[in-house]
Amino acid sequence: MPTPVAKTRHETPMGFRVWRVDHELPMRHAHTHGDVEINFLPPDPRARITYFIAGRRADVHSGHAGIFWGGVPHQLIEHQGPRDGIWITLPLAWFLKCNFPNNFAARLMQGQLFTLPLSADRAAQWLREFDAGPAHHRPILLELEALFARLALAAPARRPAAPRADSLSAIERITSFLALHYQQALSIDDLAAHARLHPKYLMTAFRQATGTTVKTYLLRLRIAHAQRLLATTDMRVLDIAMHSGFGSLSRFYETFDRYVGSRPLVYRRQNQA
Template identity: 35%
Template sequence: MPEKFDLKPDTLAASQGAFWVERHIANTMASAHWHNHVELNLLPAGRMTYLFNGKQEYVEANRLILFWAAIPHQTIEVSDNASLVCIYLPLADFLGLSVDRDIRRSIMQGKFLSNPRIDISDAMAAERWVEDWSGGDPMRRELIVEEVRLRVRRLILDGKAGKEWLSVRSKATSSGPAVRHAETLTDLINEHFAEPLSMSQLAKLAGIHPATANKAFRDVLGISVNEYLTRYRIARAMQLLADTNIAVLNIAYDCGFGSSSRFYEAFKDRTGQTPLAFRRIVGGSDVDE
């Protein structure tokens, strides 16, 4: 059985795949989590660091960030009383945007997008989105969805123009041995996910004793290496299901699953849908095995 993760009650709608806006005080996460959205974050003040896709990603105040939240992610460092605005954009909405296809694919493959410059208007817009969304007015909520879609398009366009659309990591500061081991292991998973992998093989590639590697991974991410590997493979499969017409069976093998039955079981256990149902929902080509 897959490992289970709890989301905050106020993100229940978001966890079910809906568009959602919320604000909360950010805290370090006890374990990694994931959901099937493209997520935008904005910190009006303070700072925080994610462990995402094998790297520490520094989040600076008033700099909008965006990432594909189906890849397990976790806050590992947060300044005191940091208020965080989160916008959850359903994958189908993201895929429907008129944006650079290569950047879109890169985001779904684990790139972390950060606004190339701080724009104070983002903080003003985020404050309005939170206020209007919490008011519950359907027409205002509809406007928020449209504004967020436009903001994502501009974020990608601005980043592409400045050739700075990948995040800057130089300010990440958490560098204990457990974090370094977790970074190494997740980075190796990202590179070798399509291959047959075991804990002992990963530990050998990382130059770490298996017991040390497994403990470090759980201490930092709160999940097993095998669960992270499975969830990462599913995230990569989602990208292929949504963005290509590759047959499901081929996707299963391309993403490291040994058979279509193992792929279907893992995918449905963690998403509640079959791969074909997911492909239809996000508007991908209706291709059978």
């Protein structure tokens, strides 16, 4: 496991990319970016990666792909087996436009990591097609859309209202802004000014696209940050509360108990390696 650090690195969205990963893992820092991310591990019995995302560990095993949204702070904390794989990033706007059933996009944006089996041949074909140039990209996106739709249908949940197409770029701006600034004091007016939207329209569009309110989404980002620090560092609870964007310790305790269902130190004892 890497040396625990409190810092979260915020990166600009990468857009649609497919590339082979062959560098040394795991990651030293948690980070965020605005894309949907897919990580594929080759079919080797030793292969496994473990992420810390949304306050919990999640494994991706050999011959499987892990799918999650990069806007939630995440860190690859363990990697066993071969140091290679195929990584894909997808623009959030493309993902939301697909309007997948069963609240799939909202669940992804709230920190769930989904896994599904994937063949090495198909992943390698996507890599070759991406490298061949933009004319070859559409078949990859069509296959990924079908793959996600089947995954969503196999994971039933409530379906939210479809977001308006003209709100999607604004949602990207909001989620990127929140990923950068969730540790600071924020208001709806701050977000509305950044997204260039009326505050009431912003709140409606955000809920349609993500299945949750701006306030709840912001609190979940802060709680996920605190959970990571509790599980991976020895920082004091007061310091973690302040570092995560809470203005008071009592507010932190109240919110942590509501979203996690336990006290911070109980969570630390249960989850610290």
